[in-house]
Amino acid sequence: MIIVNAKFSVKPEAREDFLNEINALIASSKQEEGCLAYDLYESAATPNEFVMIENWATKENTEVHNTNPLLLAFAKNVANYVAAAPVLQIVEKKED
Numbered sequence: 001m002i003i004v005n006a007k008f009s010v011k012p013e014a015r016e017d018f019l020n021e022i023n024a025l026i027a028s029s030k031q032e033e034g035c036l037a038y039d040l041y042e043s044a045a046t047p048n049e050f051v052m053i054e055n056w057a058t059k060e061n062t063e064v065h066n067t068n069p070l071l072l073a074f075a076k077n078v079a080n081y082v083a084a085a086p087v088l089q090i091v092e093k094k095e096d
Helices: 011-031 059-065 069-081
Strands: 003-008 035-042 050-058 087-092
Touching: 003 059, 011 035, 011 050, 011 069, 059 087
Parallel strands: none
Antiparallel strands: 003 050, 003 087, 035 050
16 A cells, blocks of 8 residues: 655635645546545644545555646646645555
């Protein structure tokens, strides 16, 4: 399994645009083959700080996901929404 965590510090004035675009991406991504989970969470302690947690069955599934047109558009637009560069963490979890 591949686990992807992406942290976003969103500018308050860009919050609604960020949520609109990322919610469309979430809905699309959840329909992709191998998507086990694709969820966005907001920090209870820090407003406008979000973490996307993705779980994919295989590395190949993530590679196909990386060609999703909504993901590519979001990647182009993300600088308009965030106060700092997103932080990505990718982990491959070996099955027991």
